[in-house]
Amino acid sequence: MFVGICAAILMGIVHHYALSGILKFSPQRSDGSGFRIILTFSALLLLHVLELVTLAVFNTMVVASVLPQSFSNSPPMFQDVLYVTGISFSTLGYSSIEVVGPFRLLLMLQSLLGFMLLTWSATFLYSACQQVWQKAKDD
Template identity: 40%
Template sequence: MAIQSTFIGLLLLHIAEILGLAAANRWLLGWDGLGGPASATLSWADLIYLTGVNFTTLGFTQIKLAGDIRFVTMLQSLGGFMILTWSATYLFTVYQRNWRRAENE
């Protein structure tokens, strides 16, 4: 049960992170020079898609960004890679702990 709870908790945490980063992207796109006129018209669905793809480090989207927002999304990809790697390591640790506990019973 601990493994499933940990997995679901991490999933919800990552969804919250993606939504938070999408909101940050919306705010940053309002700054002059950061996003350009094409980026400023993105819908919330577009922003969530863009952020989710970058967060999972796929980095390929059909959304074309202009200006310095490209660097922000690059840093979001790096941060997403780090967080997802840490999450996988933590999930593996929980799995190992439960496996050892089951072997000792």
Template identity: 30%
Template sequence: MALAVAVVLIHYETLRLTSLSLARLHMSPRQRILVVIGAAFFAHLVEVTLYAASYLALAEVLGAGQISGLPLAGFYDYFYYSMTTYTTLGIGDFAPMEGLRLLTAMESLVGLMMITWSASFTYLAMEKFWKLH
């Protein structure tokens, strides 16, 4: 649960700082939209990385569970698993076991919320800046 709160706070602060910065940036509307999308993308990557590090720590360090289908279980593998979970893509080549099942479910829920939040934020920014074209 603490990880979900951390992710929400990261997302909130990223979007808040982006919103505050947009007014001060001397850029075209198109460039401002790119800043919005870039900031949201950056936030998502940070959040996925936090989840990947958590999976790695829980599975490899604490032995609290494992992910079936994960061959060598390096950070890249956990990052890939986290990315497919966060986006709710869920390709199905990996499956959480034991203590990682709840974290996986939480990441899917939080990821869906953060993605829709980013989409809403981008829509509002486009609505504001589109008129300036």
């Protein structure tokens, strides 16, 4: 569990710097066309896909080395781990693949992480939208 918490904190730090990079490289002046919104949305989508794949690789290593009996269909394929990670990260929480044992606690922690990162990104995107909409309203 400690390793999972450390990984979640590290993911939060990476997310912070990624958002800072998106802010730095997105156009600061908007012409009201919505290009900044689309660019921000696209960058956030890519960021979350990278986060999911990173977590799935981490989960695959955990399952392979520490918790080999975590899936009902052991050993799982990478796509199974990616699917379960995505379901957990997006906080849907339901999967047709059964996860058993202590690995469930790691997925629970990743659900919390996903909720926090997704809401952080949603707030970030809303802020970008608000700036564009305010500029369009003022013009």
